[in-house]
Amino acid sequence: MKAALEAINRLITDRVIENYAIGGAIGASFYLPAMQTEDLDKFVFLPASSRPIVTLTPVYDALKTQGGQVEGGYVRFGKWPVQILIDANTLIAEAIREAADTDYDGVPTRVFTAEHLCAIALQTGRSKDFARVMLFLEENEVDLEALSALAVRFGLSDRLTRVLNIAKEDAQ
Amino acid sequence: MTEDALKIDREKTAFNARSNAAMRAYLKSRTWPEKIESIERMNEAARLAREGMRKTRKARNEGPKRWTGK
Numbered sequence: 001m002k003a004a005l006e007a008i009n010r011l012i013t014d015r016v017i018e019n020y021a022i023g024g025a026i027g028a029s030f031y032l033p034a035m036q037t038e039d040l041d042k043f044v045f046l047p048a049s050s051r052p053i054v055t056l057t058p059v060y061d062a063l064k065t066q067g068g069q070v071e072g073g074y075v076r077f078g079k080w081p082v083q084i085l086i087d088a089n090t091l092i093a094e095a096i097r098e099a100a101d102t103d104y105d106g107v108p109t110r111v112f113t114a115e116h117l118c119a120i121a122l123q124t125g126r127s128k129d130f131a132r133v134m135l136f137l138e139e140n141e142v143d144l145e146a147l148s149a150l151a152v153r154f155g156l157s158d159r160l161t162r163v164l165n166i167a168k169e170d171a172q
Numbered sequence: 173m174t175e176d177a178l179k180i181d182r183e184k185t186a187f188n189a190r191s192n193a194a195m196r197a198y199l200k201s202r203t204w205p206e207k208i209e210s211i212e213r214m215n216e217a218a219r220l221a222r223e224g225m226r227k228t229r230k231a232r233n234e235g236p237k238r239w240t241g242k
Contacts, residue, residue: 001217001220029218030221030222030225031222031225032218056187072197072198073190073191073192073195074191074194074195079210085191089185100228102228103228104220104224
């Protein structure tokens, strides 16, 4: 994964992309101890862009020159498949802009905040996404006040209330 | 909630859907030994990721807020 992050960081230096942040299961792994097996190796990388993107060919080409192997809808670095997703809605765009700077084994990187990871999980809305939000709550890894504010802004309050009710029942 | 907060780019959404489908197909194609190896790799990656986040938070003197379940 380190090699993949170094390659992605290089994309910013070379101005192929403006920015990126890690989301999904790998993003959650920066905060949570347990991972869902269904999301194995899933590594989400989101180039930020102010213009409509119809192709990521320049990104794939740049990653290929750094040892990545393009295979279908992802790029593989060694045994790590790197999935490239783009900012399809305003919540994801905001999550990229406001991502936290952190470090992975000495390599600087950016990861969605716990609150944005939870809000995106609520928006995606599958049972496993709700389970992930509950895990963030159980592990005390999310600022509930900030998450509630995000939920209000993005029309996710009902979904958050549902998850909180289940979490409260489980806590009793 | 504003209208802008719910804006969705259909072209980008379609792109992401194709990417997710490719990733699902890749994951399904893995053999059990490969999946087990992948879990071990993932566990080690998660350990390094959390370690990095702990250092970041310590440097910023910040921590998550406690949820009391109330």
